[in-house]
Amino acid sequence: MGAARRRKPKILRREGIRAARATFPLTQNHVNPARISKLKRLGLVVAGGTGSWAFGADSAQVHSIANIFKPLSAPAEAVYEISLLALLVCAGIFLVVGSLLAYAVVKFRSRPGDEGTEPPQIYGSNQLEMAWTAIPILIVFVLVLVTARTTADVQNHPLPEDSLKVRVVGHQWWWEIHYPDHGVITANELHIPVSSRDQRRPTALRLESADVIHSFWVPQLAGKTDLIPNRANDMWVEPYQTGTFLGNCAEYCGTQHAKMLLRVVVETPEEFARWIASQKAPVVQDSSAQAGRDLFFNTSCVNCHRISGTAAEGVFGPDLTRLMSRSTLAAGAASNTPENLRLWVQNPHTIKPGCLMPDMQLNPAEVEKIVAYLLTLK
């Protein structure tokens, strides 16, 4: 353990954050596409420009503070609106009842000289009981109505036929990501297009699990939905700003639940198309790493990992076909640098103790070769 600690890798995101702080754009027009489409359905004309919503169109920008009160996607925005209402109602109740309590505590405290005397004995009041039963009933009534509406709005929201479909499979402790319409498989970093004012591009997520229960939570994009084995769940996101959004597995799923992080990269449609194309492009063999490639295919790496177009067809671990296109390793446990990759291949437990990839007991020369090969998987 001691050695492991000393060699603990520099963890990612410090740099990203500074960038985010510097360029975090205030979105003046938080428009909820769900609402817009509803307005359109009602035949109302929506005023406004036709430009893209993607402000500060920099998909490298990391939205590292996942504040649920700063939604940047349609379902999160709908949740935000009702949350704000609930928060205000509760704050109001707190102010009223809290002040009454504070008043009573100050006003009715016993004073010197009160000993031996008792205040008037009052047993109750039917009018008051009626009043403080009726008011909560009214408040609950209002909250129930808005809850029913938003719940149905978000859950039964019709998505356009051509919206992007993604299948996310939870594993102890990483995310398998499929784009069935494009034949692309990747892990841990979900790429999706941004919606614009004139073109909705929501993404439909189908959530499954290969082992235990996990939960998909990227607070600025949507509320969480669980990934449950033997049961498929659906959710959707529709971001209207580009950038990288951070999230976590939000259901305790065992030892490394803490390092089951999620990154969602929201890109302009062009960037997204380019990304899909690059993922689909045939794998080029880089002959310079032939030794590492041989080693990779002769050790049991191939039993757990898949590299498209090769004999490596394992599904227990993440797909490595485009490993170097990801910015993090092992579901956000470390940034994807050659040093971290080396550490990982040498012994993954220095970075993610308890994870399900075994220490492969390779000697440094072998590690070097394998890493050289992995670095070609762009």
Add this chain to the structure above:
Amino acid sequence: MPASSLNPAVPIPQAAAAERPSIPSILHEWVTTTDHKRLGLMYIMAGLLFFVISGCMAALIRVQLAFPNNDFLPPQMFNRMFTMHGTAMVFLVGMPIIAGLMNYLVPLMIGARDMAFPRLNAFGFWIFLFGGGLLYFSYLAAPGLSGAGSAPDVGWFAYSPLTGKAFSRGHSTDYWILSIMISGIGSIASAINVIVTVITMRCRGMTLMKMPMFVWIVLVVAYLIVIVLPPLTAAQIMLLLDRFLGAKFFDTQAGGSAVLWQHFFWIFGHPEVYVLILPGFAVATEIIPVFSRKPIFGYAVMVGASVMIGFISLGVWAHHMFTIGMSAMSNTFFATSTMLVGIPTGIKLFNWLGTMWGGKIRFKTPMLFCVAFLFQFLCAGLTGIMLAVAPFDWQLSDSYFVVAHFHYVLIGGLLFTIFGAIYYWFPKATGKLLSEKLGKWHFWVFLIGFNLTFGPLHIAGILGMPRRIYTYDVGRGWDVWNLLASIGVIFQAVGILFFVGNILWSLWKGKKAGDDPWDAWTLEWSTTSPPPPYNFEVLPEVRSRRPLWDLKHPTDPDWKYE
């Protein structure tokens, strides 16, 4: 009437007092006792012992989370710690302290000489203690005799399939199941005992609507326990069958259902929250009137509200499951039923306020704890309403906001009233008053510590921090709030030291309490402190809800107005 003829198991104190009893004989007396007061005290002491142990675990958890990327606890040890902390705080701290209060107070308050089934009572205590010991024994023995031991690490709600053989090897989960099942037997036993005692053993004149509110509320609690523990036990038996005999109830790899466990667990688990918080209400409803010098405002409505809370709480369980992908219809149903609980709860709060209104409030330590309870429970209730709004819950569920919410319920609500109860009834149980000075230190330091710990965690949750993570990265905005929370723990710990110190000091040198130190009105204050084994020399007879008020004010008794 001599006590021995009523209950031959109780030794007659005069005989024992003749010479100084030896330590083995004292031990023998306590181990073999069936006296509800001694069992009550043993429940409370055992609960406080487990409280200190799992409180220390909480402190270690907070050390680990004080800084990002901290290395203090390795992941698995951390996971075991929060599992043990949660399990123990609910089943080995909350439940026994509540059982202890019920046991100690119910017979005294209804003018009875003991519980209906004294030996069942003793059985309940010892089996609970055995179950509790078993849970901690897992640290030594869980993976089986050959492996090094270790405690369960599946979280206190032990979601399947994480608890299946495939994902939880060894026996730690089996220890979790068995210890909870066994201590549950104790809870059922004491709940049945309370029900029968309250129904059949009230003194003359004490109709149901003349019972002290405490007794009413714990009656509701006892019914809830009897109704909701069996589903948990059933699910645990199914899980044992899965684990040992290859049944497939929760085995998702073989077509079982992960969600089934959640339904079973929360059908128990949600009402369990009310089992834990209602006794807090019960205590507050005794203390607030006495220190406000007024009768409880709206007694009948308070009774109705307590019963309503019990009923509604049986139909809200799936609000713990808003994120499992239920239909919008089901989500709305459970959101609605959950918000409905807010109505009787609000009524209670207003009635406590009504009780204080126009009174002459004496801020002795028990009352301080109850006033803090009112404020903190108000916060807890309001964050509860937010969580009931299903879409809001999609964001907040399983985040640190939830952690903050339920600690406001269980510490801010339950623990504060338990402290209040201990300061209030300690003089009755021991004959000595607790020091007011140390009590105030305890109160203020603990109050600051508690709010400093759990206030900031709401914000961490709003910033997207999930619960049950053993570490987190810099730059997500969580650092400050976690550091504040961990600093708060120091204050809480100091507060607890004041509390323990106060108990020890007061036992040794405390002021004599007398029978009725608070000028109170219920029957327990009419007998000596501590009460004799037979409680009352002559069984009392009451005409109103405040029999001692009637005695003290013969010209203006309560029964004229009720």
